[in-house]
Structure formats: C-alpha cells, structure tokens
Amino acid sequence: MELHQLAYFVAAAETGSITRAAERCGVAQPSLSQQVQRLERSVGGRLFDRLGRGVALTDAGRALLPRARAILAEVRDARAHLHEDVEAGExxxxxxxxxxxxxxxxxxxxxxxxxxxxxxxxxxxxxxxxxxxxxxxxxxxxxxxxxxxxxxxxxxxxxxGEEPMVVVVPAGHPLAGADDVALAALRDLPTVTLHEMHCLGRQIAGFCAAKRLGRSVVCRTTQIGTALGLVSLGMGVSIVPRMAARADGAPRAGRVYLEFRGPAPRRxxxxxxxxxxxxxxxxxxxxxxxxxxxxxx
Amino acid sequence: MELHQLAYFVAAAETGSITRAAERCGVAQPSLSQQVQRLERSVGGRLFDRLGRGVALTDAGRALLPRARAILAEVRDARAHLHEDVEAGExxxxxxxxxxxxxxxxxxxxxxxxxxxxxxxxxxxxxxxxxxxxxxxxxxxxxxxxxxxxxxxxxxxxxxGEEPMVVVVPAGHPLAGADDVALAALRDLPTVTLHEMHCLGRQIAGFCAAKRLGRSVVCRTTQIGTALGLVSLGMGVSIVPRMAARADGAPRAGRVYLEFRGPAPRRxxxxxxxxxxxxxxxxxxxxxxxxxxxxxx
DNA sequence: GGCCATGCATAGGATGTGCCTATGGAATTG
DNA sequence: CAATTCCATAGGCACATCCTATGCATGGCC
The missing domain is CATH 3.40.190.10 (Periplasmic binding protein-like II)
Structure with a gap:
C-alpha cells in the first residue's frame, strides 16, 4: 500500500473511470490501472467492479475510500502545516x-x-x-x-543569571533584628544545611570552606523546605538561595531572612x-x- | 514524502540512531540514511542534527514526528480494519x-x-x-x-414484492358502506388521479384502459397526499396503492378505503x-x- | 448486423528508485 | 594514538514505475 496507489484509487473512485483518473493524476492509463491492481493485491480483494464502461466501487472499495482520503489528507496537512507546527513548538x-x-x-x-x-x-x-x-x-x-x-x-x-544566597535564622535569634549579616558572624553557630548530594549543598560548603568558616552542622536535609522548617524550630541557622526565600512568601512566623553584608555567596x-x-x-x-x-x- | 521514508524517520527519531533504525527496519544503514535525506529534501529542511554519535531531532523533526506517527497508524489501521469495515458497511x-x-x-x-x-x-x-x-x-x-x-x-x-391498489371514496359516498368494490363500479365516476409523470399514474391509467373503463378525471395531482385530500373534499374517488392507505393511519374523517372485489390491480x-x-x-x-x-x- | 468509439488490461521496453556492499571521514573511546 | 562507532558517499544491481503499443470487451450508431 503506497501513497500514490491510494491517490490513484481515490481518483478512480471519484471519477468512476480509470482513464479519467489517469488524466487527473497526470499519468498514462495503463500505469494507473496497474497500480490499482497492485493495491488490490496488497489489500487482498478487489476494490472496483470493472463494468466495461468505467469502474464502480465494491464493498471493499467503499470501505477503503474514506480511509484512503484520510491518509492522503494527513499527508497533505503534514506538508502544509509543518512550518507553522515548528512555530507552535509542536x-x-x-x-x-x-x-x-x-x-x-x-x-x-x-x-x-x-x-x-x-x-x-x-x-x-x-x-x-x-x-x-x-x-x-x-x-x-x-x-x-x-x-x-x-x-x-x-x-x-x-x-x-546568578543568584545570591541569604541567611535564614529562627525568629528571636540574636541576629534576627539585624538588617544584614556578615558571613563571619555565622562562625560556629548551629547550622542546618543541605545534603551535599545537591550541588547547592556542595556550593555552600565551598563558600564556608573558602572563608575558613568552621560550621557546627546540627542537621542535614535533602530538601530546602525541610531545612527551613528546622530553622523555624530554632535548631539553627541556614543559608539558602534567595529564590527559596522569595517563594517562602509573606513574612512567616518562626524564621527571618537576612541579606549578606557585602558580596553575597552566589550560584x-x-x-x-x-x-x-x-x-x-x-x-x-x-x-x-x-x-x-x-x-x- | 513516502510511507517508508516516514517509517524510517520515526525509527530514527525513536532510536536516536540511523544505524539502529536501519536494524529495526531490516535495511542497510546507508539505505535508511539516504531515505531520510530524501525526506528532508522533500519537506525542505533538516529533520535531524547529526551529532557524530547518533542523531537528534531538530525543531522540524520534532514537529513532523507526531504527524508521521499518525499517518503510519492510519495506514496500519486501514489494513487491519478493512475487513471489519466491510462488515459494518463503512x-x-x-x-x-x-x-x-x-x-x-x-x-x-x-x-x-x-x-x-x-x-x-x-x-x-x-x-x-x-x-x-x-x-x-x-x-x-x-x-x-x-x-x-x-x-x-x-x-x-x-x-x-407487489402491492395491490385500493379505492378511496369520500365519506358519505354511495360506495362508502360497501365491503369491497368492483373496478367496473367506478366507471364514469368523477375521479382524482395522479399525474402521469409518475409511473403509478401511468399504471392506473393502464388498468382502466385495459378494462375499457372510461374515466371522468376532475383533477390531476402530483402527490398522493394531495389526491387523498381532494377525495375527502368530495371531489371524486381515487385509486391509490395500499401502502398509502395504511400510512394514512387510523380511520380518517372524510374518506373511506375499499378493497377491490376480485383480483386487484397491482404494481x-x-x-x-x-x-x-x-x-x-x-x-x-x-x-x-x-x-x-x-x-x- | 457490421463498424467505430470507448475503456480497461496486457506486453515490452526505458527510466528511476530503493537497496545492497564497500569505503570514506568524523567523532568517540580505550 | 589506535580502535571503534557512526553517518555519509559511491557504484552496482534489482525491481518498480512509467511509457507506448496493442489486445479485448462493451456500447453506440448507421
């Protein structure tokens, strides 16, 4: 079953004539006749009754016709709409x-x-x-x-782009009232930190190591949200990306976000x-x- | 754009490799490579990025992929469901x-x-x-x-099959009370008849001519329903097929149907x-x- | 009834296309 | 750096499509 065979078949069905179908398709009559026969062999049954004066669909031909039309239409559509599909990100x-x-x-x-x-x-x-x-x-x-x-x-x-880190401390923490905080001020504070399987965890560890900032890690989480929760419970301070702070929404009970003083660690x-x-x-x-x-x- | 080209394209897109697509399709790698190139020329744009290690879809390829799948699926369906379509009278x-x-x-x-x-x-x-x-x-x-x-x-x-004619007369007509009526009894009665452009009109005229039954045609209609209406108005009697009498439903005011006595005219x-x-x-x-x-x- | 026109099928040959093997070239891997 | 992997190209073969020419059946016409 080939596309041109289906096209020939549809043309013959619509014109009721092999000869006129051949004209419409721009091929010689024997070519179209042959291809229709080949299609009939491929589907395993006659598609037309040969009447001596034109051809008429058999039941099988009647059944195939709408499907053949659909296939050909899809192919036409594919060609015609490919460009706009690309525009639409299809x-x-x-x-x-x-x-x-x-x-x-x-x-x-x-x-x-x-x-x-x-x-x-x-x-x-x-x-x-x-x-x-x-x-x-x-x-x-x-x-x-x-x-x-x-x-x-x-x-x-x-x-x-890049993104600065911010400090998050429990409400009521000595640092909670400050406008900003120096990285050094976090030295030896109990810290909640992200597991180093995350690149962010490694990055933060890297910042601290670069500043020779000893840390007292009281907890390692695998999610930022968990870390924030633990901060709210007063278990320690943490460093999180600013997008996490922003996503935390309106000022929340239990924790306070602070900008870094001077150049903030960034990722x-x-x-x-x-x-x-x-x-x-x-x-x-x-x-x-x-x-x-x-x-x- | 040929069906096998689309099949090769889909295989290459799904495997991410010309070589593996060729294996899946059971052809040599250069054949599939060539056909994909031919398809690219036919749609007027590259479909794959050649990466040295396999191939990856371009935007155009991404856009064509679902359409190619749809076309191939329609073709598969056509082959698979043609027989049952014939059963269903599609x-x-x-x-x-x-x-x-x-x-x-x-x-x-x-x-x-x-x-x-x-x-x-x-x-x-x-x-x-x-x-x-x-x-x-x-x-x-x-x-x-x-x-x-x-x-x-x-x-x-x-x-x-065949179908007998019946006589319809106005209610109150002298014949209205009879069980049946002989064709000869209609001689010279005012008659409402169907136009002879209808074969039924010609057939009825033929019956009457065969019995040498002179008729006094007072009206010619082009629809049986109109003739029945005119009969109800008392304009004359008429001969109609029994299916019309049956379709006329429950006994209607204004007209009465009578069977022919003896062999009825039939069509x-x-x-x-x-x-x-x-x-x-x-x-x-x-x-x-x-x-x-x-x-x- | 014989003649011509019409229409589909078949025959045979030219062209084209798909597929193959062999090979080249680029990138990747050990 | 050698070996491998993978895609592209080249050349040849086989088959498929297309063509023209012709056969055969049907339908229409004088």
Missing part, C-alpha cells in the same frame, strides 16, 4: 531541573512556555545535576536547568543543551523564561 | 426511490439499515423512475426502488442495481428491508 519537549531550583523556576517558566507554545508537549524531570547532564548528553532531555560547574564534552552550558543558573544541536525555538524561549523567572522571582 | 451508500413509494418504504428501510450498518453513510434521493434508472446506470446511486417496467441494459432489476416493487456489480452487503440488506417494509407496512 512535539515533545523534555526539560529537567535540579531539585534546589525546580520548584522556584520551573512552574513559572513551564506555564509561560505552555501558553506561548500551546502545541508543545512539555514534560518535566527533576533530578541531580550529574544525572541531568547525562540525560542531556544522551538526548533524553532537550534542556536542563542546573548550576555550574558543569563539564561534559557533549553538553553546552549557557549561564542565564550561577545555567541552561544545559546537547552540544551540536541546532538551537531549538522552544529551548531558546525556555532559557529566556528561566532568566525572567530568576529575575522576577 | 462508506457512502446512496439509495433512491420514486415519490409514490419513498414515503411509505424508505423511512423504515433506511432506519433499519442505519442500525444494522451504523458506519454506513446512507443518502437518499427521491426522483422519477427514468431519472433513477439513469442515476443507477451512471453509478450515482447504489440502489433504487421503483416499479416495473424498467428497461435499461446496465440496470439489474429485482422484484421484491410490482423492484430494486434496481447497476448490472455487473458484485452484490453489495448493504444493498442486499436494503432490498430485504424494502421487502419487509412492504409486507409489514
């Missing part, structure tokens, strides 16, 4: 993000993307950095949001794509939306 | 009937056919005999209901199909349904 688009960014950046970015590209089937994956990098390299993801450092031959890294927000791939329309907008979410968020 | 089925039979036979027959072949797209045409015959001969109609005589080389005539009910065509499943059932409607109606 197709599956798979994004990933690390857990310490996903809840703060993805909802807004994905929502914006869905309205901009209503026909894109966007799927989301939340995972640790190295697994995201591997997924992008393997083509399982089209885009991922993570933080430097990323090093993979096949992965292209684009920095879309970069980067968008990962597979190296060597042509820039994707949806992917480019995704990166922009992540940047907006970061700046406005 | 496709357009066009029937015709003459005006003096259509309202009494078609509704019941078509309704039955619609439940039996829910996927058949049945269309109905009401027209005079010779036009129906021509339409069947030209393949514009798959089936038609008419009455003998039909004579056309390309039209096959099947008699599904045949025939189903017309195009000669040389294989018997159609729906067509065969249609003829049966007409027969049923005639017997039960």
């Amino acid at each position: 197709g599956e688009f798979r994004v990933g993000a690390i857990p310490t960014m996903a809840p703060f950046l993805l909802p807004r970015a994905v929502a914006a993307l869905r309205t901009e590209f209503p026909r894109a089937a966007i799927t989301v994956r939340e995972d640790l950095t190295d697994r995201l990098v591997q997924a992008v390299a393997d083509g399982e993801l089209d885009c991922a949001v993570a933080s430097s450092p990323i090093d993979h031959e096949r992965v292209e890294v684009r920095t879309v 970069e927000v980067t968008v990962l794509t597979r190296a060597g791939r042509a820039p994707s329309r949806v992917g480019l907008r995704f990166a922009e939306r992540i940047r907006e979410a970061l700046e406005e968020g | 496709g357009e089925f066009r029937v015709g009937a003459i005006p003096t039979m259509a309202p009494f036979l078609l509704p019941r027959a078509v309704a039955a056919l619609r439940t039996e072949f829910p996927r058949a797209a049945i269309t109905v045409r009401e027209d005079l005999t010779d036009r129906l015959v021509q339409a069947v001969a030209d393949g514009e109609l798959d089936c038609a209901v008419a009455s003998s005589p039909i004579d056309h080389e390309r039209v096959e005539v099947r008699t599904v 045949e009910v025939t189903v017309l199909t195009r000669a040389g065509r294989a018997p159609s499943r729906v067509g065969l059932r249609f003829a049966e349904r007409i027969r049923e409607a005639l017997e039960e109606g």
